[in-house]
């Protein structure tokens with residue numbers, strides 16, 4: 095019956111796209127599919143082929159890129175609301191091979207009953223507004239140590255990304271493991287510092303395995319070796335960190351219920367810790383770097399933000415608690431604008447359990463679909479002066495000084511934390527963490543960033559480093 099209906103639709107193979115070759119698909123002809131300049135490649139494709147594009151990976155494996163916001167909405171809301179995010183092949187392959195360590199693929203890569211089980215066990219407290227609020231004093235504590243560290247490096251901070259990584263890793267360990275490794279105060283926690291180093295290489299290996307020729311499936315090439323080295327090293331660090339926590343005194347935190355549950359195997363606990371550190375560090379690091387640089391580059395934004403912060407936080411070391419956060423609309427607008435302008439997760443992948451019809455084409459079930467969400471955030475038809483960084487667009491009264499209103503404002507195209515059942519469970523925690531750190535930075539310093547903010551697509555949208563800034567102490 096369904097297939098009868100689908101006969102009136104055009105086939106997947108008819109969707110326009112770059113020239114395809116046997117075996118190589120579109121990998122040789124496409125304008126940078128999976129290339130480092132994602133926005134340029136997105137714009138070129140839409141111009142050439144329209145808003146629905148068929149790419150083919152090696153072995154002519156089809157990948158449908160979707161640019162139209164209504165189509166993206168339809169996909170994300172289809173069936174069981176995006177239950178299947180395609181697992182990352184190299185991760186699944188490796189974790190399946192290492193049954194001695196992994197009994198499951200981890201929350202991020204699981205599907206079906208396994209995912210439902212992990213999701214229920216692992217994310218309950220991350221969805222609790224009270225638990226999120228309870229984490230505020232801890233974030234304030236690390237935030238204050240971060241400001242002291244910035245002070246030690248001021249005024250010319252070379253390689254600022256290193257300091258940002260420390261504060262984020264410190265916060266995430268605090269949240270996941272209930273203990274502070276001391277990356278901001280004691281100097282180096284060797285294990286975690288190594289985790290941070292290797293973790294950058296890891297994202298790059300993921301990108302190359304996903305978009306490049308999957309030679310690693312046939313023999314252990316550099317991509318495979320890099321990936322295995324990273325996964326093994328990070329696993330053994332997560333193992334030690336988990337053991338340290340279990341050996342220490344009990345703590346009440348986001349994962350205590352899981353970590354202290356005797357019916358959960360030690361290996362499963364380590365996998366959960368590892369996956370939350372992987373998912374929650376680089377994403378927040380990139381967002382903080384983008385936000386600080388974008389605010390620093392816009393004199394008027396920085397001034398307005400500082401005025402708001404001085405009004406709400408009377409002292410430079412005033413805590414940023416729930417009440418203060420409520421009264422910082424411009425700060426939140428800056429964070430939202432940064433997510434729109436440079437989202438570290440610029441697209442969403444899906445496989446649907448049943449076929450879907452888009453623009454007269456039938457897309458069969460389980461086709462790999464890439465929703466290019468960032469592309470829509472940068473279109474004038476969705477956002478007023480889309481290519482400009484304008485936090486005011488997120489305020490209900492627009493720019494009260496100039497009376498400028500910001501229309502169109504199609505907020506629903508901005509999906510930086512994803513959508514539906516597979517949406518990021520760390521969204522509230524991450525948003526709050528980013529707000530607190532930014533509030534502390536701009537309440538204490540005026541920041542200058544002179545370089546062009548360059549970024550590349552490496553599975554995540556990542557700033558091209560090093561980031562060098564100049565900071566000047568603000569008066570009390």
Ligand code: HEM
Nearest residue numbers: 202373374377378381439510511512513516517518520524
């Ligand atoms: C700026 C920060 C972050 C951004 C932009 C971000 C973005 C995302 C996105 C886009 C997804 C996929 C959603 C989808 O497919 O619909 C995701 C999944 C996920 N994120 Fe985040 N994330 C961030 C921070 C965090 C943090 C701090 C944690 C941990 C506390 C975390 C844990 C996860 C996990 C475990 C998943 C997989 C969920 C699942 O498959 O069910 N993320 N994130």
